[in-house]
Amino acid sequence: MDICYVTATAPKMLYDFFREQKVITYVDCVIQHFVFSTMGLSESCLMTTMAYDRYAAICNPLLYSSIMSPALCGQMVLGSYLAGLSGSIFHLCFLSNFQFCGPNVINHFFCDMPQLLLLSCADTFSAQLFTALSTMIFGIINVSVIMISYVYIVISILKITSVKGRSKTFNTCASHLTAVSLFYTSGMFVYLSSSSGVSSSFDRFASVFYTVMIPMLNPLIYSLRNKQIKDTLKRLQKKRGCCRGHRLRFLMDLSL
Numbered sequence: 001m002d003i004c005y006v007t008a009t010a011p012k013m014l015y016d017f018f019r020e021q022k023v024i025t026y027v028d029c030v031i032q033h034f035v036f037s038t039m040g041l042s043e044s045c046l047m048t049t050m051a052y053d054r055y056a057a058i059c060n061p062l063l064y065s066s067i068m069s070p071a072l073c074g075q076m077v078l079g080s081y082l083a084g085l086s087g088s089i090f091h092l093c094f095l096s097n098f099q100f101c102g103p104n105v106i107n108h109f110f111c112d113m114p115q116l117l118l119l120s121c122a123d124t125f126s127a128q129l130f131t132a133l134s135t136m137i138f139g140i141i142n143v144s145v146i147m148i149s150y151v152y153i154v155i156s157i158l159k160i161t162s163v164k165g166r167s168k169t170f171n172t173c174a175s176h177l178t179a180v181s182l183f184y185t186s187g188m189f190v191y192l193s194s195s196s197g198v199s200s201s202f203d204r205f206a207s208v209f210y211t212v213m214i215p216m217l218n219p220l221i222y223s224l225r226n227k228q229i230k231d232t233l234k235r236l237q238k239k240r241g242c243c244r245g246h247r248l249r250f251l252m253d254l255s256l
Contacts (some may be wrong), residue, residue: 013110036111054149095116175221
């Protein structure tokens with residue numbers, strides 16, 4: 001998902017860096033937005049299913065294997081993709097009916113719905129209404145489910161008496177909580193600022209962080225739970241400390 005998410009915007013952005021006239025056709029613009037919105041909405045739903053997975057693992061550990069069966073996991077992942085695809089198809093229907101009279105200059109580095117709404121010379125009230133409704137459905141509902149899941153998770157963690165047990169239990173959902181915080185915080189900032197109708201340089205920078213940096217950080221965030229990666233990072237840190245110590249001793253001997 002992260003690979004498709006980045007591929008929808010980054011190659012075109014990098015290609016335009018070396019061109020004086022940055023042009024994208026109408027069909028390419030629609031396809032770019034369709035792929036980008038599908039991956040973004042699907043990731044929002046997938047993070048919600050992962051929150052339920054963490055809830056089942058921490059609040060019902062003895063029943064976890066029966067609750068989160070492979071069949072249910074497959075259905076939840078498939079449902080996340082279908083939900084994102086359904087929302088993007090509605091966006092595609094609205095985009096196909098837009099009329100652009102010019103000047104068709106997108107004040108952004110990729111084709112996103114808020115910028116396209118500003119360029120349309122037709123009535124965009126229905127499109128704006130659907131965008132608001134889809135934001136409520138995919139944003140507010142998913143965030144609410146995630147928050148409710150973590151309320152139960154925190155309650156379960158507080159019931160654990162040992163500090164080591166609490167820390168170990170919290171570490172099982174730390175990576176997911178970090179990814180959720182980055183995804184929704186940056187996304188809310190980008191789209192709330194875009195609703196003002198002005199795309200500033202800082203907004204575009206935030207969009208780069210939202211569309212490129214976060215998908216690149218996700219593999220690292222989720223890999224920090226891997227014991228082998230943790231051990232490797234500790235060895236590198238110790239090795240760097242030893243090398244620094246040898247360098248200091250060498251400089252001291254040289255000065256003498």
